[in-house]
Structure formats: structure tokens, C-alpha cells
Amino acid sequence: MAEPMQVEVVSADQVVWSGQATNIIAKTVEGDIGILAGHSPVLGVLVPSGLEVLTPDGKREIIAVDGGFISVAHGRVSILSEYARMAGEISLPAAEKELAEAQARLDAGDEDEETRRHFVRASGQVRAAQKAQ
Incomplete structure (x- = not known):
């Protein structure tokens, strides 16, 4: 090995x-x-x-x-x-809520850099928390 x-x-x-x-x-x-x-x-x-x-x-x-x-x-x-x-430090419900909020802002046309960065970060957190379950 x-x-x-x-x-x-x-x-x-x-x-x-x-x-x-x-x-x-x-x-x-x-x-x-x-x-x-x-x-x-x-x-x-x-x-x-x-x-x-x-x-x-x-x-x-x-x-x-x-x-x-x-x-x-x-x-x-x-x-x-x-x-x-x-991932153990991430709450899946909180990460899903963050992702939904960021998605809602993007859907409303708020496409500034901070909103996009927030969406990307929340996406990573949700995927990691789901994988850790």
C-alpha cells in the first residue's frame, strides 16, 4: 500500500x-x-x-x-x-435557509458580487452538510 x-x-x-x-x-x-x-x-x-x-x-x-x-x-x-x-460545524437547515434567501435575491434581480458570493458559499455548505448526513 x-x-x-x-x-x-x-x-x-x-x-x-x-x-x-x-x-x-x-x-x-x-x-x-x-x-x-x-x-x-x-x-x-x-x-x-x-x-x-x-x-x-x-x-x-x-x-x-x-x-x-x-x-x-x-x-x-x-x-x-x-x-x-x-461540515460538522454547519447546520443543514440554516444553510438551506441561507441558500433560499440568496436565491430569492438573485431571482429578484439583485445580482451584485456580494449576493453571488453568498449564493455560492451557501451552495457549498448545503452540499457538504447533506453529504455529511
């Missing part, structure tokens, strides 16, 4: 998760990507979603991201996103 990979999930203001992993599943603009130890170098653009990180002890971590990048090289995986949060 190959050595686990070193993984870091970093948001704009903090390291959200760091540790060893045997498998990562992320959603990119081109579809889902699975990363195993020994994976060839890759750079991908993430969409709002819930990343899955499987640790050597069998634990499954779900992390909400609002987009960003995933980089794989030399046994290291870096996930960079403006917003990232552990």
Missing part, C-alpha cells in the same frame, strides 16, 4: 484541515476527481461542494468549499478556497 498523502485545506484566513489521507474526492468544473496516493500531478478548479477526505484510520472528513483550486504534486494535496468549513 502506498504512503498516505499530506493534505491541507486552506481558506482565506485559516488552515481548515491538515493531515494524512488515503483518498480525496473533490468536485471540479470538469466533474468529480478522486485522488489516491501516488496520483500524478494535477491542478483543478473546484466548484461549490463538499470535499471528502478519507484518513488512514478510516475516518471520513467532509469539508465545505465555495470553489477554489486543488493541486496535487509530490505526495501533497493542497486545496485552496476563499471559504472552507468542516
